[in-house]
Amino acid sequence: MGATTRKIQPGQRKMGNNLGAFGGVFTPSILTILGVILFMRSGFVIGQAGIFQTILILCLSHIITLLTAISVSAVSTNTPVSAGGAYFLISRSIGPELGGAIGLALFCSQAISVPFYILGFTEALVRTFPSLAVHFRTIALITTAFLFIITRAGARWAVRAQYLIMTVLGLSILAFMGGALVHFDINLFSKNLGPGYTNDTYAFWSVFVIYFPAVTGIMAGISMSGDLKNPARAIPAGTLGAVFTGFIVYGVQIILCGGAQSREELIYSSFETLCRQALFNAGFLVVAGVFAATLSSALGSFMGAPRVIQAVAKDRLIPMLHLFKKGTGQANEPVRALWLTLSLTITTILWAGNGDTGRAFNILAGVVTMFFLYTYAMINVAAFVESFAGNPSFRPGFKHYHWLQALIAAAGCAATAFLIHPVTAVCAAGIISTMVVLLRRRSLQVRFGDARWGFFYSRLKANLHQLAMMPMHPKNWRPAILVFTGNPKTRFTLVQYALWIGEERGIVTLVRILPGNIQDLMEKRQTALTQLKKNLHDYGVSGFSTVMVLPDLDQGICAALQAHPPGPLKPNTVFFGWSSDPDRAQSFTRHLRIVQAMEMNLVIINDKGLPQNPDKGVIDIWWRGKKNGSLMVMLAHLLTQNRQWADATIRLFRIIQDHAGVQPAKQALETLLRAARVKAESRVIVSTDSFEKVLQSISTDASVVFMGFNVPEQNEAAEFQARHTRIFAPLPTMIMVSSIGDCDLFA
Structure with a gap:
């Protein structure tokens, strides 16, 4: 009896890892969202900003992420999506120059996220076992090697490892949430409702930048676009599912921990208090959870960053990156780009592994936040251009979308970047703009049928009508x-x-x-x-x-x-x-x-x-x-x-x-x-x-x-x-x- 051939639907691929929405998008996204911030920095933010302002930070962060996820869903259901995630969506909508610049920014933010999460894991480990503090850098490097081996084995093995990690993480969240509920005190909740900034260093936007990496995890799932069986279905379902799940978990944590820990505990020993208050004295589950969360987040970024730079290299935008376009195996695993990510991770750990690790951790959080904000902004610009251009080809399968939402989200990302730190925002914008100019000067021959043509056409038509109505002088x-x-x-x-x-x-x-x-x-x-x-x-x-x-x-x-x-x-x-x-x-x-x-x-x-x-x-x-x-x-x-x-x-x-x-x-x-x-x-x-x-x-x-x-x-x-x-x-x-x-x- 002959083999039955199944027709490949638009957006599907015959070869590769063929991951689904849950394993390919939701799992890496939610494990990156419920990462180091949940265990190691959320309590600090609650203690500094108070319950009310922290909820405001959470809502603002998730509004930006939700609107961006909607834009991602619209663009990804309108065109066959290949490898590169957010870079692919941006470059195919607003052109290779800006796409290439944002692709590099996205790679840097995800590559820096790897040591960011590894340092978070190492900090949690040495706070649990203080005698290991002298081996901080060594532990971080060994962890890096361990995650590299898993990632090198391929996306399928990494996703399987993440299933195990997600099980441990779920038990850990139940343990510390249940313990916080048992120790909840309405009077303590009232005391922690307002802000309590400890010095002039901290204010609303300075703690926002520490908290925002908690919602950047959707990039980990989107970056797996080249390994998905049906990106048009998997990306919207997995991304939106992760956003809503993360919002609920963080919202419940803010309320429960705000009423279960004193201001001092929140600021100086929130993680230790989570362990001490855990249900059934299962503090070891909280420790295992933070280990799982930080390692899974690092693993998600370890998988995502190489795939972004490989996609940029494949498009032949930047000659010096051509080395990284080659993959190995049937799934085209980006091994060369993985080695590049490993090198950046080791360099960052060597820089931040000694001395004031908390300060280094916050600096990395700021860098990650700024580049992710610009990436989010460009994703929304891409969706806006696709929709507002009025191209007949823009027929997204995801219907809950409007160009005004994308425009608001893009403006919100840019405004947030400047409110966080104007100088850093200008520097980041300058870096991206410089890359755009350099790419444009190369007179790129690469063209993706991007949406700029339709956008300029629609503007030209409207302007011509306006000019025609105006008397010539x-x-x-x-x-x-x-x-x-x-x-x-x-x-x-x-x-x-x-x-x-x-x-x-x-x-x-x-x-x-x-x-x-x-x-x-x-x-x-x-x-x-x-x-x-x-x-x-x-x-x-x-x-x-x-x-x-x-x-x-x-x-x-x-x-x-x-x-x-x-x-x-x-x-x-x-x-x-x-x-x-x-x-x-x-x-x-x-x-x-x-x-x-x-x-x-x-x-x-x-x-x-x-x-x-x-x-x-x-x-x-x-x-x-x-x-x-x-x-x-x-x-x-x-x-x-x-x-x-x-x-x-x-x-x-x-x-x-x-x-x-x-x-x-x-x-x-x-x-x-x-x-x-x-x-x-x-x-x-x-x-x-x-x-x-x-x-x-x-x-x-x-x-x-x-x-x-x-x-x-x-x-x-x-x-x-x-x-x-x-x-x-x-x-x-x-x-x-x-x-x-x-x-x-x-x-």
């Missing part, structure tokens, strides 16, 4: 340039000037028209489009490009002018290269008249090459009236806003025929420049010679020259072309401008 004029490039290899100067003028403050689109039949030219069209995009990439600029195939050039130009987006993104300026070919005079003029009929500004560039040192260059503008003059001055000003032209000199010329008019003309130009708020030199030329002769005698030393023109009638095409070709002959690159009057220099 000359003060808001920006260049929206359409450049008819032809073959960009032969039109380098044309493209470069368009980008210099329009890239920073406007929009530049390169258009190439291929005359012919689209069915015959599809391959050529794709090649031309690739070439245009490569040109933009090589220039290192943000522009757009398109290639159109139409029967002839006239139809292509008409189609390009009409097909571009209406409303606020409609092109307002068209760039052509000058044609000196007499055979093309009629067609060239026809193209100019088409643009004029479409009510767009015309810019024609006569290519004489680019200046060698534009930053020391001279830009000449020949003023002959406000209509074209305003646009010429504006374009020249935009040219100098580019870094290459930043120190160039603008010279504004006006020709008059009578010396008596020099002073009024000079004052008029200076008044014009002051009103226009443009830095330029004004010069008045007195001459009775032709404009052509004056222009050629003065501007031959310029880097580029602006002059206005009027579009000729069709029957004047040949004369127009011949005259301007003659004018251009001895001059540098010329930029001819014909304005429709939409650009007002004085707005």
Whole structure:
């Protein structure tokens, strides 16, 4: 009888550890939540902050965690989840740069959690057996080796060990909770209700940072995403189950211990009091429980941290991490990343293992808290971006979610980080931001189909509608340039000037028209489009490009002018290269008249090459009236806003025929420049010679020259072309401008 094949459902995987919600997510999460804080620091927080403020800390912590768990549930049920846990969810939603930075932060926080919990275990051990205090560091290192061996055996063995640990932990919690209930005193409860901070070092937010690692355990379960049989089902069920269970246990502990221990006992000997008050004198169960809790938390982090860094390495975001992408066995266990985690753990223990271990413990708690807060914030941002973007692909199986909840949670995480310690929060944000910048500078080729596209699309759509409803004012004029490039290899100067003028403050689109039949030219069209995009990439600029195939050039130009987006993104300026070919005079003029009929500004560039040192260059503008003059001055000003032209000199010329008019003309130009708020030199030329002769005698030393023109009638095409070709002959690159009057220099 043949073997029965079972269809693999979305979110399931054929190979790996195939863990379920209970073993793969709930168990590592709850064992990390009910960890060292429950036994070794919760009493201290209750004693310092009082019952009421501790409950407030618990609620605030769990609200952040619950909202984050809901965001995790939404994102994880919307896409097939692979290894990497929170890193995977973030990187696939808001991109590899921020995902990579948060992945490293998450790895560091989980890797530091390992020695954090091991130190908690060792502290509990030496407080139970004081004679072992001299061997503190040795015990911590032996414990590290023991946990490493279990983790090295694989996730299945680690989860089996956690089942045993969870049984011991459950008995321990029953023992000390029952004992606290027996010793509960309402008068003691009343005395402990308010805060009792022992010195200026401790306040609400300083004890919050000590307590918060208690709720970070959900990362241990989420980080096991690569070992789950069905992540889409296991992550929401296991994570939310762990959050609610942890909240109940900690809430009951605060109330019972607050009424069973004095203020002094809570602050200085809460753990010893838990042992002494245990039911049936079973203090050994409490000791076993704290051992189990701290070891299980360390084990959960030991399993989670390597899987995060392995996932980052697999995505090839950071070259130096490529070593850690390789796994072993069918389950792809991250052995190399495990050794890295071991190294960090040993280093931290060697640093914190001697001296004031309590202070070191609190420092580690602060580091873990800060990085987890930022990780939580980014998870919520990821969920917000996925939902708010309105992508049709966002259809999470988890329905109890709204983008507003994710936004509130993200803001809450950031605000909490700054309330805890502003300087540390800024430093952590700076570290993450630096990593984002470094990753972005690498021009990452990695793309995950993340949700940023949909988010930007939805914002663009909304903004376009808003812009379309707003009346256009000359003060808001920006260049929206359409450049008819032809073959960009032969039109380098044309493209470069368009980008210099329009890239920073406007929009530049390169258009190439291929005359012919689209069915015959599809391959050529794709090649031309690739070439245009490569040109933009090589220039290192943000522009757009398109290639159109139409029967002839006239139809292509008409189609390009009409097909571009209406409303606020409609092109307002068209760039052509000058044609000196007499055979093309009629067609060239026809193209100019088409643009004029479409009510767009015309810019024609006569290519004489680019200046060698534009930053020391001279830009000449020949003023002959406000209509074209305003646009010429504006374009020249935009040219100098580019870094290459930043120190160039603008010279504004006006020709008059009578010396008596020099002073009024000079004052008029200076008044014009002051009103226009443009830095330029004004010069008045007195001459009775032709404009052509004056222009050629003065501007031959310029880097580029602006002059206005009027579009000729069709029957004047040949004369127009011949005259301007003659004018251009001895001059540098010329930029001819014909304005429709939409650009007002004085707005």
